[in-house]
Amino acid sequence: MRLVERFSIKSKESIIRFLNSIPSGTLGSIDENGFPQLIPMNFVYANDAIYMHSHHVGEKIDNIRRNNKVGFEAHKHVEFLPSYFFDPEDACSADTLYISVVVKGLASLVEDLEEKADALNSLMEKYQKEGYYKRLSKDMSSVKHVTVIKIKPITMTGKYKLGQQWSREYRRYIASKILERGSSTARESVALMGFDPYTLEYIHEPSF
Template identity: 30%
Template sequence: MRRKHCEITDHQQIERILASTNVGRLATNGADGYPYITPVNFVYHQEKIYFHCAKKGEKLDNMARDPKVCFEVDIPLAYLDAGTDPDRRICKVHQLYHCVIIRGQSRIVPDGSLKVAALNDLVAKHENCSDHELVNQEMPAFKACEVVEITPTCISAKSDLAQNKAPEERFALARYLKNRNWPGDSEAVKAMGFDPNDMD
């Protein structure tokens, strides 16, 4: 990884990123030799990625032919416009973000308890509650879908939160973002370790 100051090695922090967003991007190897990327709703369950899909489709064909996949999640935070640079140099614009990239092996989960558990975890994550209707094997929708499991072989993660700046520069940047108040600015300020209510 080139920007080592952005690297995340703490597994709990990686899990928090995976838990805080619902959509990831799945890359499979296409029959034509091109990567094929699909956005999917997912859940991280027992250290593996799970998503559901129809029983037929290009990504399933690709995984049947080659189970090696790549899975990516990103959370854009604040966009640093030219106003964040004292000289307003356009080449200094930047994006703060979290991201996780997983290389792994995919497989279709057979009907059974693991498929039920993965689907219920997926629903609970997206419904953001635990009192939803529980999925069971008798539901027509259960039988009509596939659940895909990705077992990671390599996980890398980054958070770009201006860690390479001096403390006073980071504070000035956080205060600028707080006052600008664009979408993502408040989240970026908190991720940088500052309290937006205590920056005056």
């Protein structure tokens, strides 16, 4: 099914920025019986590829060696919108604000030690931003013994739904209802919708 144009993320840079803001994604490979296997993974997008570290044995490793066509997805649940925001008598009116990216690509197990070290350093930069570690190098035994999975994307598609389909005033109304409901993510969600979460003053069109 084609993405609805107004919901698609058109910029590759925005997709990459979103991927590297998300703590985990899901790797999809095909098992020996032809069924998809889905595994949550830490990951980083660097040098036009997705990298993940892994134990050197396991079903996903076997799957990749057998069939290197894989899928990968990452998403952010922004806010659930209860049905009574829209219609108090119709539960089907409930909606969700979200951002998601889906990748189809070819997976491989990285053998080059320099590429391995670069990938692992990129992972550390993403997850341990405060530092306090020695950068990894190709000569370290830990680099030699860890398995690094690489996905070279063939297609990357992104989709976001932050109320951009509504008029500004209706979006402000929904934002006010989100703040009134008071979820733990309410203020962040309202900001993504383009409003100051304290004053509901318009700042920009919905973005992430």
